[in-house]
Amino acid sequence: MTKTVLDLVVNGESRSFAVEGHRSLLDALREEAGLTGTKKGCDVGDCGACTVILDGKPINACMILAVEAQGAQITTIEGLQASPDDLHPLQQAFMEHGASQCGFCTPGILIMAKHLLESNPLPTDEEIRFGLSGNICRCTGYTKIFDAIRTAGKRMAETGMALPATKVEA
Amino acid sequence: MRRFEYHAPNSLEEVSGLLTSLGDGAFILAGGTDLLVEIRERLRTVKHLVDIKKVPGLSGITCSAAQGLRFGAMTTAGELAAHPGLAQLYPNLYDALCALASIQVRNRATVIGNICRASPSADTIPPLVADGASIETWHPDGARIIPLAEFFTGPGRSVLRAGEIATAITVPPPQPGSYRAYIKHGRRKAMELATVGVAVSLDTKDGICTAARIALGAVGPVVLRAPQAEALLVGTRLDPKTVTSAAQQAMLECTPISNVRSSADYRREMVGVLTRRAVQQVLEVAA
Numbered sequence A: 001m002t003k004t005v006l007d008l009v010v011n012g013e014s015r016s017f018a019v020e021g022h023r024s025l026l027d028a029l030r031e032e033a034g035l036t037g038t039k040k041g042c043d044v045g046d047c048g049a050c051t052v053i054l055d056g057k058p059i060n061a062c063m064i065l066a067v068e069a070q071g072a073q074i075t076t077i078e079g080l081q082a083s084p085d086d087l088h089p090l091q092q093a094f095m096e097h098g099a100s101q102c103g104f105c106t107p108g109i110l111i112m113a114k115h116l117l118e119s120n121p122l123p124t125d126e127e128i129r130f131g132l133s134g135n136i137c138r139c140t141g142y143t144k145i146f147d148a149i150r151t152a153g154k155r156m157a158e159t160g161m162a163l164p165a166t167k168v169e170a
Numbered sequence B: 001m002r003r004f005e006y007h008a009p010n011s012l013e014e015v016s017g018l019l020t021s022l023g024d025g026a027f028i029l030a031g032g033t034d035l036l037v038e039i040r041e042r043l044r045t046v047k048h049l050v051d052i053k054k055v056p057g058l059s060g061i062t063c064s065a066a067q068g069l070r071f072g073a074m075t076t077a078g079e080l081a082a083h084p085g086l087a088q089l090y091p092n093l094y095d096a097l098c099a100l101a102s103i104q105v106r107n108r109a110t111v112i113g114n115i116c117r118a119s120p121s122a123d124t125i126p127p128l129v130a131d132g133a134s135i136e137t138w139h140p141d142g143a144r145i146i147p148l149a150e151f152f153t154g155p156g157r158s159v160l161r162a163g164e165i166a167t168a169i170t171v172p173p174p175q176p177g178s179y180r181a182y183i184k185h186g187r188r189k190a191m192e193l194a195t196v197g198v199a200v201s202l203d204t205k206d207g208i209c210t211a212a213r214i215a216l217g218a219v220g221p222v223v224l225r226a227p228q229a230e231a232l233l234v235g236t237r238l239d240p241k242t243v244t245s246a247a248q249q250a251m252l253e254c255t256p257i258s259n260v261r262s263s264a265d266y267r268r269e270m271v272g273v274l275t276r277r278a279v280q281q282v283l284e285v286a287a
C-alpha cells in the first residue's frame, strides 16, 4: 500500500508523517503522532471519545481518513492546556466536581465542551445536552459533567476565554 | 480498518472514469460517516475510495426566498443547518438536519451522501421530497435533473448509473402561504435512526389548502408519498376532522416492516399520530 506524507498543524505545532490511505485520523494521531489522549471508544462514530477540533469544527477522528485531513489545523485534548502548569478551566472544574470516573469519555467531552463554551459560556441545560449529544459516558450519569461545564463556563466568561453573550450555531 | 486504495481526483471526468474503470469495489467518498462505518463493520466490500473533495464546484449553498435552495455534493449537514435563512425558509429540512446523528457527525456527513445512501429512514429525504426537490447528476453522457421523489428504487438503491455522480440538490422557493414541517420519531433524540419520519408541506390560500405533500420515512422500501391522504386535505380548511381522516388514510398508504427498532404495527400507528401532529405544527406556524 502506498503511503502519503501528511502535513498537519496539531495543537499549534507542524507535524508530518507518512500514512496509508485507509488509516483513520484517529489512528494517525495516536500511533504516528503519539498523541494518545484522544480515545478510541467505538471506532464507528457513535461515542464521541475521539472528538477533536478540525479547522474550527468538532468531528469524530475515527470517521475521517488521515489523508482527508491534509493541511488541516487540529486541536486534540493535549492542546487544551496553554502550558503544562496551567490547567484549562474545564480540567479544573472536572476535577473539582469529580466529573470524570474511568475517564475514557473525558478527553472527547472536554473538547466538545470547550467548543460549546467558547461561543456560549453560559449554556442552558438543554444547550449542554444538545452540545454533548454525540458524547457517551458510561460512568458518571452526566450530572457532575453538567455541573463542571457550568462552572467552567462561568470562569471562562469572567476571564475572557469565551465570548460572552454571543451565540453561534454548532 | 480493512485496506483499500484512496484516490483523490480533481474533476468529475476523472471521478467518473475511476468509478467505471475500478468497477464494483469502488465507491465515492464524500463525508464518509456512513461508508467508513460500513467498511469497519464489514457490511460493504470496498477496494477503492474515490474522494470527491478536490473536485471544484461541489460546494456552496444559495438560499433565498426568491431563488429557493441549492447546495452542492460537498455541503455538510452542519454547514447547511447553520446557513442563514435555512431555518426560516425550510424549517422542515432544518429540523431533519438537527436530528441527524451528532454535531461531530454533522460536521462531516454530507446531505447528498445521506440522500445517495438511499436509506428509507434517512432524515433529510422526507422534507426534501415533500418540498419537491430535484437532484442534479453528472455523467460523461450528459447531466440530468431528476425529481427526488423518482430518485430511489429501493433500500440502498437509486437510479444513479455506473459512473454517475450526484452533484447538487435544488429546492423550489417556498410559495407565500406555504408551510412545512418534519417530525422524526426515535427511541432517543440523538444518534438515532428514525423509527418513523413524517414531512408535511402545505400550500394555502385564504385559509384553504390548495396543495398538500406528505412524505413518509422508514415505513416502506423508499420514502413514500401519501397521495390519497394528500387529496383529503386539498380544498379544505384543515379542520380537525379532516386532518384526522387524512392521518388515518396515510396509515393505510404506508408499507412498514418490523425490525429491531420497531414493529410494523407500531410504525403504522405512528404514521397516523405524526401526520396529524405535523399538520398541527404547520397550522400553528400559519396562525
Ligand code: FES
Residues within 6 Å of the ligand: A039, A040, A041, A042, A043, A044, A045, A046, A047, A048, A049, A050, A051, A060, A061, A062, A063
Ligand atoms: S471512537 Fe470515534 S466516535 Fe467512538
Ligand code: FES
Residues within 6 Å of the ligand: A099, A100, A101, A102, A103, A104, A105, A106, A136, A137, A138, A139, A140
Ligand atoms: S467517566 Fe467513564 S465513560 Fe465517562
